[in-house]
Amino acid sequence: MDVAIVGLGMHPFGRTPTMSGLEQGAAAARSALADAGTDFKRMEFAFGGSQDSGNADSLVNLLGLTGLQFTNVANGCATGGSSLNAAYSAIKSGQYDVGLVVGFDKHDRGAFNPKPADWGLDDWYGETGLMLTTQYFGMKIQRYMHDHGISRETLIRVAEKAFRNGSLTPTAWRQTALSWEEIENAPMVSEPLNKYMFCSPAEGGCALIVCRADIAQEFHPRPVYLKTAVVRSRNYGSFEVFSPSQPPEVANSPTVTASQAAFELAGVGPEDIDVAQLQDTEVGAEIMHMAENGFCEHGEQEKWLAEGVTELTGRLPVNTDGGCLANGEPVGASGLRQVHEICVQLRGDGGARQVAGEPKVGYTHVYGAPGISGVNILAR
Amino acid sequence: MSSEKPLHEGLFSWPSASPTLLGSRCMDCGEHAFPSQDSCRACSRQNMAPADLGSEGTLWTWTIQSFMPKTPYHTDETPETFAPYGVGYVELASGLKVESRLRENTPDKLQIGMPMKLEIIPMRKDDNGADLVTFQFCSAEELG
Ligand SMILES: [Zn+2]
DSSP, X not given: OOEEEEEEEEEEEEOXXXXXXXXXXXXXXXXXXXXXXXXXXXXXXXXXXXXXXXXXXXXXXXXXXXXXXXXXXXXXGGHHHHHHHHHHHHHHTTSOXXXXXXXXXXXXXXXXXXXXXXXXXXXXXXXXXXXXXXXXXXXXXXXXXXXXXXXXXXXXXXXXXXXXXXTTOTTOSOOSOOOHHHHHTSOEEETTEEGGGBOOOOEXXXXXXXXXXXXXXXXXXXXXXXXXXXXXXOOTTOOOSSOSXXXXXXXXXXHHHHHHHHHHHHTOOGGGOSEXXXXXXXXXXXXXXXXXXXXXXXXXXXXXXXXXXXXXXXXXXXXXXXXXXXXXXXXXXHHHHHHHHHHHHHHTOOGGGOOSSOOOEEEEEEEETTTEEEEEEEEO | OTTEEESSTTSBOOSOSSOOEEEEEETTTOOEESSOOSSOTTTOOOOEEEEEEESEEEEEEEEEEOSOOOTTOOOSOOTTTOOOEEEEEEEETTSOEEEEEESOOSGGXXXXXXXXXXXXXXXXXXXXXXXXXXXXXXXXXXXX
16 A cells, blocks of 8 residues: 655744744644644554654643554654654555654754763763764765865855755744855854854654555645655664774765665656755765765765755755755654655645746655664655 | 873773773674774674774874863863864774874864874873873874
8 A cells, every 4th residue: 555645734943932842743743634634533543753852642632632553753863754664664554544743852952962871882982072963074074075076165055055945944943045155154163064054953843644545635635655765774884973983994874775775665766856855964964965865976966066956946956945954953853844845845835945847756865873864755 | 100090991001101092803703893892893793802903093084173062071171271172083004993082173284194193191180180091193293
């Protein structure tokens, strides 16, 4: 049985001081149910997660105690991707007809504050100042720029695009476009990445209603079909965050393995994708993920960005809603926001940021610590 | 030297006139680990032996920590006395790349591929006033 997405819901990303993370999740769920023209009683199952805002299944206190199967998912940055993956399997297997996928979060201001012990590391690693994700991102793109001839201008172009797209997205956190000079001269965080090249922890909620493809029209006239949902973890040798040492051989990242599996399962290739969401925790990530997901060769990003291939008007628009850079990253909701945006684009509802040419096939990629990637391929 | 203690035991030989990094090596598949481990990340077997990883290598990648980190960072610095530090991976003779603080803290002094050398530096004082020391790398040229 094929799987359709028939309801899209979002509580705007950014800061909502008056609402808890859970309440933002409930708001997103209600708006997804309304979009699908249905109600919570009709949901047979739910998969949901948040990193810092409590148990997702507490949502039933706000949405209704209907006795449905509600499973909490906790998989770091891939929480949304893993929830959707589980819902995909639940429908695909024939177990259920229709259900809810929901993610939400509300993080403190400033960077995440990881503890060495939670990552299997001794205290010295954090005490001596190595326990910062920003360092890892700086070091990964630094090596990549060296190996593949990526310039600092290309980093700036990615940030510029993100905030420009964010300015066209009513639910985005950052809705002000930034000039080249503003980005170029921002305070340095971790060479070569500066303040406007990183996304920030944020708040928000996102929800999707998924159902059997053959009943999709009951809920929405323009269903989007989830062709495949794949999650992969890291292999030995993959260069990942919080690693006191790295083996001699650099292995393919989990993004490469998830992407290859997704294309194979969906029976399409990178050339078939009309619009994509690629994890952009920082600008270097978007650049590297263009190649790791198979859309271009390593190093080709330099030309692609200069020619505007990934702009709204380009051949492969990437992060049309401004991505993590413009939306911030409420961990539990972030991966679902990517799917939400692709569905909006495939429905043709993108408004000022709608990509031209009536896109038919979309792609989402989420990546996070400690080396986990989720890829979805969607089509109308 | 008697008033200097390693911040964490087993990372490097100490006390020593020429300290080296200490790790482990899998006796089955040959892969190295740092810090030392009881099991192998490559083949998952548990047949590891101590390994001296040496004190020299080349810089594989780098960045600069430009602001004072929050906890768990733990030194005697204050935001006013904090000095930016480099962070990088240094590729050792075995091919293993070890993450380390770097003495160099400006982009003009750091270049991928440059030769690097281990040094032992004080991080903070313990309750008895003894220096707790850790490892970092610096340019091999600068040390002379
Ligand atoms: Zn082994």
